[in-house]
Amino acid sequence: xxxxxxxxxxxxxxxxxxxxxxxxxxxxxxxxxxxxxxxxxxxxxxxxxxxxxxxxxxxxxxxxxxxxxxxxxxxxxxxxxxxxxxxxxxxxxxxxxxxxxxxxxxxxxxxxxxxxxxxxxxxxxxxxxxxxxxxxxxxxxxxxxxxxxxxxxxxxxxx
Amino acid sequence: xxxxxxxxxxxxxxxxxxxxxxxxxxxxxxxxxxxxxxxxxxxxxxxxxxxxxxxxxxxxxxxxxxxxx
Numbered sequence: 001x002x003x004x005x006x007x008x009x010x011x012x013x014x015x016x017x018x019x020x021x022x023x024x025x026x027x028x029x030x031x032x033x034x035x036x037x038x039x040x041x042x043x044x045x046x047x048x049x050x051x052x053x054x055x056x057x058x059x060x061x062x063x064x065x066x067x068x069x070x071x072x073x074x075x076x077x078x079x080x081x082x083x084x085x086x087x088x089x090x091x092x093x094x095x096x097x098x099x100x101x102x103x104x105x106x107x108x109x110x111x112x113x114x115x116x117x118x119x120x121x122x123x124x125x126x127x128x129x130x131x132x133x134x135x136x137x138x139x140x141x142x143x144x145x146x147x148x149x150x151x152x153x154x155x156x157x158x159x
Numbered sequence: 160x161x162x163x164x165x166x167x168x169x170x171x172x173x174x175x176x177x178x179x180x181x182x183x184x185x186x187x188x189x190x191x192x193x194x195x196x197x198x199x200x201x202x203x204x205x206x207x208x209x210x211x212x213x214x215x216x217x218x219x220x221x222x223x224x225x226x227x228x
Contacts, residue, residue: 006182083191
């Protein structure tokens with residue numbers, strides 16, 4: 001058993017890091033909208049720095065993984081994998097969920113008066129919708145990955 | 160779960176290979192092998208061919224549709 005992940009493991013790691021990075025990026029969009037909407041508190045400042053820090057860590061890890069993948073040789077003829085398929089499914093789910101939210105925007109937000117999102121400038125409403133899409137993407141990806149969590153491989157001990 | 164059954168676990172046992180060994184041998188991740196093995200992920204044609212070729216058998220020896228399919 002060597003410690004070097006193969007190219008496929010690196011691709012899985014990149015997919016997982018992209019899904020992970022979506023969460024702090026979504027948080028930054030929401031916090032930015034809240035700050036511009038006039039919500040001013042120490043908590044927002046702290047959360048903003050925490051999200052920036054988390055995003056920076058993800059970007060560094062992602063850069064390292066991408067660099068190692070680039071050094072790992074020529075691409076395989078087929079780079080399909082469970083994580084790549086899961087990421088594609090999560091993208092589809094997040095797109096559909098966002099489409100539904102946008103088509104029901106009035107009744108979901110304006111009509112119900114939730115957060116007064118419909119009153120926000122377009123740039124912030126767009127940021128919040130993008131944040132929603134990113135959160136759905138990330139949560140769907142991790143839910144599907146956890147559902148297929150690795151069973152212990154009985155032959156692993158024998159090898 | 161899919162309608163695609165497979166005998167990867169059997170072939171691995173015969174060849175005394177772990178999921179990680181097989182994954183390295185054909186250039187996929189262990190997660191991919193484990194999810195194919197339990198029927199949660201239907202592999203691409205290329206991955207199916209690589210698995211069969213690695214064990215020196217035909218794809219039909221490794222993968223079968225469930226009865227009535």
